Amino acid sequence: MALAEPMVDDDTLLARIAGGDRGAFTVLATRHTARALSVAQRVLNNAAEADEVVQEAWVKVWTKAGQWEAGGSARFSTWLHRVVVNLCIDRRRKQGFEALEDAPDMPDPAPAAGSLIARRQMSETIAAALAGLPERQRVAVSLCYYEEMSAAEAGRMLDLSVPAVESLLARARRALRGRLTALGITGVGEDEE
Incomplete structure (x- = not known):
């Protein structure tokens, strides 16, 4: 299969992958790796581990492609x-949690402008x-807000109902608002409840 066929649907690509088609695998991986990597980085908060997780996921795709049911639910x-x-989640459970405060700060290559520094500090505060x-609240927030999935899509991924995902999101917003308010940051997410 040539890379010139990027509009082939995922089910067809999986069927081809099950037959050993490396070109189909390349197209599918190119199509989905960036979002998968983004999800992993948000959950793990570690780019190197996220990359390893995504590679492991693609190995599963290659080895289990024949088990995919086209047109399934x-x-x-x-x-x-x-x-x-x-x-x-498995990786975090095995390795334990490393606090964000223990991670080394990376130097910012951008010019040291006041607004850039303030934006970066706000991002770090929100990330912390x-x-x-x-864990479940963090995953729900990552999927719905950062990956822009609907509650229904996130629910299917997490094997939860839409109301359960919405409940996780509501609890996460309250907890985040409380933590940010304690740090003197107000007005975050108040219009969403």
Whole structure:
């Protein structure tokens, strides 16, 4: 299969992958790796580990492609993200949690302008608050807000109902708002409740 066929649907690509078609695998991986990597990085808060998780997920795709049921209840992208999330959760459980405060700060190559510094500090504060959430809330926030999935899509990935996902999101927003308010940051997310 040539890379010139990027419009082939995922189910067809999986069928070709099951037959050993490396070109189909390349097209599918090119199509979905960036979002899978984004999910893994948000859950793990570690780019190197996220990359390893996504590679492991693609190995599963290659070895299990023949078991995929075309036209089933879930889209391939939903299944892939669920595999990535489960691998992230397994990895965190095995290794334990490293606090964000213990991670080394990376120098910012951008010019040291006041607004850039303030924006970066706000992002770090929000990331630290997000990292302090319970795992299921953090995953729900990552999927719905950062990956822009609907509650229904996130629910399918997490094997939860839409009301359960919405409940996780509501609890996460309250917890984040409380943590940010304690740091003197107000007005975050108040219009969403």
